[in-house]
């Protein structure tokens with residue numbers, strides 16, 4: 271069975287679309303692998319699989335082996351650098367055209383998720399992150415139940431719930447947390463994304479929406495608050511164009527200088543491994559934030575394990 275060698279399965283959930291679930295999945299995956307863990311990402315967001323685009327592997331072709339579909343390798347493990355391997359499987363690889371969205375009815379979607387969980391050959395993994403479709407409808411419940419049936423109880427670490435400050439205000443997070451309770455999924459914690467705005471000129475972070483709601487909500491439900499992630503327009507540049515974001519001289523985040531050195535200085539091809547650059551240099555103001563969130567997720571998983 272394809273999941274038998276996976277140690278910890280973490281679902282990434284959101285009550286509604288566009289809150290940054292796939293971005294958080296991508297950054298968690300990179301942080302985990304850069305902390306030395308072997309990581310797989312399974313994209314079952316059939317409504318619009320964006321994970322291949324975020325890892326800049328949209329054109330990759332999935333192949334079959336006797337053990338199942340082979341996930342796409344983002345990078346191999348590099349023990350000397352303390353980096354674990356990173357592999358990705360997404361419905362996006364199986365769609366005939368880039369950017370196609372699936373318009374199947376519920377039973378067909380459930381069948382596809384079942385197949386994904388049974389037929390991908392993951393090999394040994396410390397963490398498998400599953401990017402789920404947004405929402406909390408009956409269809410999502412049946413998808414979550416399918417996931418739960420396919421994995422052993424000791425493998426199911428739980429869910430990271432992603433929200434935005436507006437979603438907190440409109441009680442979408444409550445729906446997500448109730449969804450977890452209804453389906454028996456443990457909640458590892460809540461991430462509040464797009465909380466505040468990092469100015470591209472001076473890297474000052476300004477709260478545009480009400481801040482702090484996610485933390486209060488998490489405490490009301492007795493779950494961890496994993497942290498808030500501001501909107502950084504440069505992060506969008508990185509994800510959408512695959513190019514390294516540029517910060518003016520003197521830009522610092524958490525006391526760390528992130529101003530962009532010249533390509534000659536860092537000796538890196540800025541058009542390649544862009545997502546990896548987020549953590550390596552770090553090239554984006556969000557890198558230290560995701561690093562802290564990832565450490566918290568690991569400790570939540572270990573408390574449960």
Ligand SMILES: Nc1ncnc2c1ncn2[C@@H]1O[C@H](COP(=O)(O)OP(=O)(O)OP(=O)(O)O)[C@@H](O)[C@H]1O
Pocket residue numbers: 284286287288289290291292293294315318320404463464499500501502503505506509510
């Ligand atoms: N903190 C952030 N700063 C800047 N841009 C962000 C941030 N988080 C997400 N984005 C951008 O917002 C857009 C939506 O994010 P993403 O695709 O991760 O959301 P999602 O919840 O997975 O959406 P979907 O409902 O389509 O699955 C993307 O273009 C992404 O790059």
Ligand code: SF4
Pocket residue numbers: 469470471472473474
């Ligand atoms: S955050 Fe700084 S650079 Fe950005 S608009 Fe305000 S003062 Fe200007």
